[in-house]
Amino acid sequence: MDRRFALMIEPASEPRADYSDTFTVVDASAPALSVGELSTQRGDGVFESIGVVDGHAQEVGPHLERLAHSADLCDLPAPDLAQWAQAIAVAAGHCGPGESVIKLILSRGVEKGPAPTAWATAAPAGDFSRARTEGIRVVTLDRGYDSGAADRAPWLLLGAKTLSYAVNMAALREAHRRGADDAVFLTTDHVVLEAPTASLILRFGDRFVTPAPHGGILQGTTQISVFGHLEAAGYTTEYATVPAADLAAADQAWLVSSVRLAAPIVAIDDRPLAVDAPFTAALNAYLLSPRD
């Protein structure tokens, strides 16, 4: 696709077979939000980024489930998932060949307003071929809370994909300042979490491990899909509490996410890691194949 597409979504009062009259296509390059929008004033809302390959939106069901989960954690009204699924289909219809990204945004709405604001966009995806083939350097960064914080302070919304990504973006800038491409967050008690916009998968022999999603991280749709793929190929997969010290013992590692897909890690804190290029290429070929 050569230009952005945007769709405003009116809340539907009840479920129906066709939601098209709740959608308004807007000019994606023109202003569309009220200045009273709480998404822009406070980052108060939730979102999803969905990879699209040749017009096929990937893993729509898992993304919608996570949208509903994030909305629930944020005390937002439950999204009508059939309406969102139709909005995704409309947006995907505007994505041409190649890779695109559909974003879903559900905000608390306008201050003192009657309803949440919802919209979806579609745009061409960036070119991540270098990250997928040449790999990325990562540094570990202190996330500033311990591994009990998510349970102790649920208002931190650690398992929700909220619009408040300023901290995640600051961590990426810090990683760049340290000469790396990306970061892996650690708790203050040295437990491995996730990257600012991706999940971490570690390989130990034929066992693939990812940090358990109960510790205040976002469970990645890509990680779940990769684990299913690896299990089908006979590998062992595991959700675990991963001590930071285990990073040095991993044979290989990847950051995985919906749009960049699998980026092999070539170094963690300057310690080189081996990259299995054919294995990673096969993983990305799987991630680029149509997935539901």
Ligand code: PLP
């Ligand atoms: N963790 C965080 C904090 C993220 O922001 C993301 C994606 O943006 C992920 C993990 C990976 O999620 P997914 O694979 O669903 O894109």
